[in-house]
Amino acid sequence: MKNLRIISVIILLFYTHIIQAKALRSQPQTGDSFIISKGDIPTPNKYHSVIAYYMKYTKEKISQSIINLKKLQYEVKQGNITQAKKLYILAHNNYVMTRPIVMLFGDSDRILDPRESYFIQGRNDWRFKGFHLIEYLLFKTNNKDKVLSATDDLIYNLTDIKERLSIETIEITKLIQSSGDFIETAIEVNLAGKENIYSNSDLNDLHANIESSYKILTLLKPFIPKDSYKILDDNNMRITSVLNEYKNNNIYLPFKHLTINDKNKLYSLLSTQADLLATIRSLLKINVYHKFEVENNEK
Missing domain, CATH: 1.20.1420.20 (M75 peptidase, HXXE motif)
Known part of the structure; x- marks a missing residue:
């Protein structure tokens, strides 16, 4: 039994060596028709202006979302909850228009826009924050202080994303x-x-x-x-x-x-x-x- 295990190990090492040797002998790809390494891929020049314009557009939508959230806070302080609700819808719309790009930045979307269904404890989970926490507080609890606090947090995080969009590209x-x-x-x-x-x-x-x-x-x-x-x-x-x-x-x-x-x-x-x-x-x-x-x- 021991000899059988030794033989199995030798065979495994032998085939591993063959595979590695074959890989080393593989003909390298040459020519200018394409670039394989993702890290070295340049976006063709003809698309640069399109990407630059879209990144600017995305940044503007984030800025508009921040503006609407600040207006929301003002209306809440004035007791104009109906108007604040309309501003929530507009602010969230602005963000939605950027989401696929924001999602390229790690877990940013999970911080800015998680739905309560993402969590086992639902809205009681400490990670439930961002737009939908504001939505819940505004439309269901009418707790002004919590609305203002949650909105402050969201504005802070959106501002961070806005700054990153200024220096990043896709x-x-x-x-x-x-x-x-x-x-x-x-x-x-x-x-x-x-x-x-x-x-x-x-x-x-x-x-x-x-x-x-x-x-x-x-x-x-x-x-x-x-x-x-x-x-x-x-x-x-x-x-x-x-x-x-x-x-x-x-x-x-x-x-x-x-x-x-x-x-x-x-x-x-x-x-x-x-x-x-x-x-x-x-x-x-x-x-x-x-x-x-x-x-x-x-x-």
Whole structure:
């Protein structure tokens, strides 16, 4: 039995040596057609202005969210809770428009926007903070002091993200991915009414996700074949047309007003949009392994 174990170890070491030797003998990849190492991947020059513009756009949305939260605090101090609730919806919308980018910064989204369903203890968990803690306090408890304190914490964390956005950038692959992520969130979260369970304002977030996805699409328009862009654009118009039926003075009606028929329409149209957006990588010749096909005139 002991000899058998020794033989097994020898065989294992022998095959390991063969595999390593084969790997060392493998022909190295050469040429300028693509770059494999993710750490060395440059975003092609033609996309630099698009990314710079979108990072600026994201920073502006965070800034607007902070402004609306400060206005919320003012209205709470004045006892204007109804107006403060509207400002919460606007502030959260501003944030939703940045979420796929913010999620690239570690656990930032889990600090800024966790839902109580993330935690076993729900809203009693000490980690439940950010937008949805404010939502709960504002719409269910009307505890002014706690609203103001929670808002202070959120403004502090949003300011930190804003500063990081000023010095960070993203790869073109992440920007393209974000356009689809917005739509996936709209389908999986907003159409199910899971996001804003106290304010019942998921139609507002639904619109925010759709608008943000479309923003990326319009920035990439110069690089997308006209026929493909038109299909995406036309489908987005159909989505917006359904959602606009619920718009009232720049704020959407509570989620409970969404009819089953319109919900099914939106689900179908959004699913189509997600599938179409998934083709953008191939249309721009950017593949899933973060390799870029380098054009002859591009470095």
